[in-house]
Amino acid sequence: xxxxxxxxxxxxxxxxxxxxxxxxxxxxxxxxxxxxxxxxxxxxxxxxxxxxxxxxxxxxxxxxxxxxxxxxxxxxxxxxxxxxxxxxxxxxxxxxxxxxxxxxxxxxxxxxxxxxxxxxxxxxxxxxxxxxxxxxxxxxxxxxxxxxxxxxxxxxxxxxxxxxxxxxxxxxxxxxxxxxxxxxxxxxxxxxxxxxxxxxxxxxxxxxxxxxxxxxxxxxxxxxxxxxxxxxxxxxxxxxxxxxxxxxxxxxxxxxxxxxxxxxxxxxxxxxxxxxxxxxxxxxxxxx
Amino acid sequence: xxxxxxxxxxxxxxxxxxxxxxxxxxxxxxxxxxxxxxxxxxxxxxxxxxxxxxxxxxxxxxxxxxxxxxxxxxxxxxxxxxxxxxxxxxxxxxxxxxxxxxxxxxxxxxxxxxxxxxxxxxxxxxxxxxxxxxxxxxxxxxxxxxxxxxxxxxxxxxxxxxxxxxxxxxxxxxxxxxxxxxxxxxxxxxxxxxxxxxxxxxxxxxxxxxxxxxxxxxxxxxxxxxxxxxxxxxxxxxxxxxxxxxxxxxxxxxxxxxxxxxxxxxxxxxxxxxx
Numbered sequence: 001x002x003x004x005x006x007x008x009x010x011x012x013x014x015x016x017x018x019x020x021x022x023x024x025x026x027x028x029x030x031x032x033x034x035x036x037x038x039x040x041x042x043x044x045x046x047x048x049x050x051x052x053x054x055x056x057x058x059x060x061x062x063x064x065x066x067x068x069x070x071x072x073x074x075x076x077x078x079x080x081x082x083x084x085x086x087x088x089x090x091x092x093x094x095x096x097x098x099x100x101x102x103x104x105x106x107x108x109x110x111x112x113x114x115x116x117x118x119x120x121x122x123x124x125x126x127x128x129x130x131x132x133x134x135x136x137x138x139x140x141x142x143x144x145x146x147x148x149x150x151x152x153x154x155x156x157x158x159x160x161x162x163x164x165x166x167x168x169x170x171x172x173x174x175x176x177x178x179x180x181x182x183x184x185x186x187x188x189x190x191x192x193x194x195x196x197x198x199x200x201x202x203x204x205x206x207x208x209x210x211x212x213x214x215x216x217x218x219x220x221x222x223x224x225x226x227x228x229x230x231x232x233x234x235x236x237x238x239x240x241x242x243x244x245x246x247x248x249x250x251x252x253x254x255x256x257x258x259x260x261x262x263x264x265x266x267x268x269x270x271x272x273x274x275x276x277x278x279x280x281x282x283x284x285x286x287x288x
Numbered sequence: 289x290x291x292x293x294x295x296x297x298x299x300x301x302x303x304x305x306x307x308x309x310x311x312x313x314x315x316x317x318x319x320x321x322x323x324x325x326x327x328x329x330x331x332x333x334x335x336x337x338x339x340x341x342x343x344x345x346x347x348x349x350x351x352x353x354x355x356x357x358x359x360x361x362x363x364x365x366x367x368x369x370x371x372x373x374x375x376x377x378x379x380x381x382x383x384x385x386x387x388x389x390x391x392x393x394x395x396x397x398x399x400x401x402x403x404x405x406x407x408x409x410x411x412x413x414x415x416x417x418x419x420x421x422x423x424x425x426x427x428x429x430x431x432x433x434x435x436x437x438x439x440x441x442x443x444x445x446x447x448x449x450x451x452x453x454x455x456x457x458x459x460x461x462x463x464x465x466x467x468x469x470x471x472x473x474x475x476x477x478x479x480x481x482x483x484x485x486x487x488x489x490x491x492x493x494x495x496x497x498x499x500x501x502x503x504x505x506x507x508x509x510x511x512x513x514x515x516x517x518x519x520x521x522x523x524x525x526x527x528x529x530x531x532x533x534x535x536x537x538x539x540x541x542x543x544x545x546x547x548x549x550x551x552x553x554x555x556x557x558x559x560x561x562x563x
Contacts, residue, residue: 006466007389010379014436015395017376021433022402025413031414039416080367086307101307102550106315108557109542111495113513114535117520118318122529129317157366165311169558179376222408225497229517243408250412251502259412274404 026267032260039254042225051261061245061262066243067152075159079216080209083164087171090199094130101172106164112162113134119158120145120230145231148238155226155239164221167212174208207280214277218270237240242266317464318539322346322532323383330529345533349519351531354507354535359516365430365500370486371396381444382470386456403438412503418503421454428504430511434493440485447478487549488556491542512538 017230035044055061082228085102107115122130123144131141144154178201186196200252224243227233233240233248240248249259291327316336320330322340322345323347349355407532412523418429425550459469476480497513516534546553 001414004389007383007387008385011395013376014441015398016434018399018402018438021414022405022410023398025410025417026405028413028417029410031415090307094419098302100308102313102546102554105558106543106546107311107493107552108431109495109546109553111497111513111538113495113497113517113540113544114318117517117531118504119529121532122314122317122322124528127528131336132332132334159313161311169554173558181422202536211554218404218406222406223442224381224408228497228501229520237525247502250415256412256416263409263412270406270409 028122028261029260031263032257035257035260037256039256041225044257047257051257052264054258055139055265057263059131063237064240064242064245067239069239071152071156071159071223072217074153074156075220076213076216078156078165079159079167080212082160083167084163084205084209085169085194087175090168091172092177101165101169102181103140105169106165107162108166110162113229115158115162116226116229119161119226125153148235151231151235151239155223155230158226159220159223159229163216167216170212171208172203174205179205187274205248210277210280214273214280218273221266221269242269262280315539315543318532318535321529322536324529326529328526342529345529346537347535349516349530349537351517352534353515355512355515357507358512359512360514361427361509362494362511366426366490366550368427368431368444369493370489371435372431373437373440373485373489374482375441377444378470378475381441381448382466382474385445385448386440388509399441401438403442405510407433407499410490411499424503424511427506427509430509433499437485437489440489443485444478448474451477453524484552486554486558487545491545491553494542495538 016243020088020215032044034046034048036047036050037044090101090104099163125141125143125146128144130144134140134142143150145151151279182200182204183196186200221241222243223241225246227239227241230249231239235243243266248264249255249262254281320336320338323341324335324345325340325342328335328338328340338493344404380399384399385394415424415431418424423432424430454468455473459473464472480512495513497517499515500509500511500514504514514540516531519531519534
């Protein structure tokens with residue numbers, strides 16, 4: 001009797017936590033998205049898909065979606081391309097390269113709070129180090145976080161600075177798993193470095209590129225800390241993105257149904273990316 | 289030819305120094321600012337070594353709020369999460385790796401699905417849930433949702449699977465209970481995975497700002513990142529020197545750990561993420 005029950009008892013605590021704090025909330029959020037509720041009132045008003053229709057017609061939300069897309073597109077392409085270049089450069093055995101890899105990686109383990117505040121200080125329009133350095137080469141001060149034209153770009157810059165090291169190390173891991181004899185064969189054929197890169201390195205690295213693209217996309221849709229600390233969504237909503245928007249509507253305006261509807265949209269985005277990721281993984285398994 | 293080679297090496301060397309500076313300079317600037325007077329933070333051209341070393345900035349930052357409380361809460365939350373994770377992960381990973389039972393596939397799939405659900409997606413419903421449990425603004429709201437880890441279960445299961453079956457049969461012949469097998473065989477053989485995961489988990493939750501921000505409303509359950517973010521909200525402009533001193537309190541412990549356990553930490557964040 002105990003023998004049949006034992007495995008269930010062993011997985012129960014973990015499964016209970018997952019069910020209670022991850023699975024159930026997803027369904028509860030979907031449920032709430034069909035209601036109008038301000039958290040305090042004892043009754044929730046069923047409004048059907050009204051929250052979604054209002055959302056889709058709201059120019060502020062359209063701006064938020066556009067910002068999220070813009071942030072995602074530039075953060076991901078810049079992070080992936082720069083980290084690939086870094087990886088090709090830093091993928092060497094000598095000890096000094098290990099040290100440099102560590103230095104590049106270090107921002108990844110630092111709290112986003114500190115990273116955000118540090119860059120806020122660097123990007124200070126009047127007293128920041130960045131504008132002083134630009135001044136040395138004759139460039140007039142940039143408004144960084146205080147102008148709607150540059151604020152979102154500034155956040156992209158910070159995200160790329162923080163993320164490039166992690167991505168470069170994942171690429172290095174990928175590079176090291178490419179069989180050496182492929183390169184030896186290429187050398188025998190007198191294949192040039194560009195040709196070798198296009199014909200061998202890039203195809204062998206493509207699963208890593210897909211993996212990193214997807215997880216960076218998912219990660220970029222979750223951006224919150226840098227916005228909450230550096231810009232609060234401003235100036236004039238130029239840096240307001242999905243999670244911060246949900247946070248605002250849930251915790252400042254107490255429009256729970258409306259915030260949940262925006263949450264459902266985020267859920268759909270993440271679900272699509274996850275499905276794409278698994279489809280790609282499946283394909284990869286088939287080819288082997 | 290030799291000259292070209294040397295020039296190439298020189299360019300490469302300069303490039304490498306620039307790369308390191310690009311990632312290290314901001315941190316050095318943080319350190320430099322943290323020991324300056326407020327006046328010197330806005331002096332141009334900037335000085336890297338302060339004229340007057342303001343070590344008091346650290347005590348000023350620390351005393352500007354209940355920082356001992358924040359610090360203790362951070363420790364309680366990060367360690368509490370880790371303890372809960374080990375208690376729930378180890379038996380689950382063992383059952384998934386070593387037993388056959390009805391519904392195993394379902395439970396494992398449910399576990400893996402949670403890997404794709406970020407905290408930023410479900411904070412609103414979990415907030416309402418915690419509110420109905422009466423757990424808002426307590427450390428429980430910060431610990432319980434992370435009391436297990438799908439990622440950890442996955443890693444441990446892989447590791448437990450690699451232990452040869454003969455070893456377990458021999459132990460069972462000696463009448464060892466399953467508990468003993470886990471403690472005496474599985475755990476020691478999975479030590480690298482356990483260390484890797486512990487570092488990953490501790491650093492992640494030590495640094496976290498989002499979840500405590502959403503789940504707490506008073507200082508009684510707030511953690512260090514929140515306390516430090518609050519330093520920014522002073523009247524009459526930001527005192528960058530105090531703010532950077534506060535951030536040093538948050539950053540330095542992690543950087544020290546990173547310095548000593550660099551290889552483990554990089555493996556924890558990178559290599560385990562890939563496989």
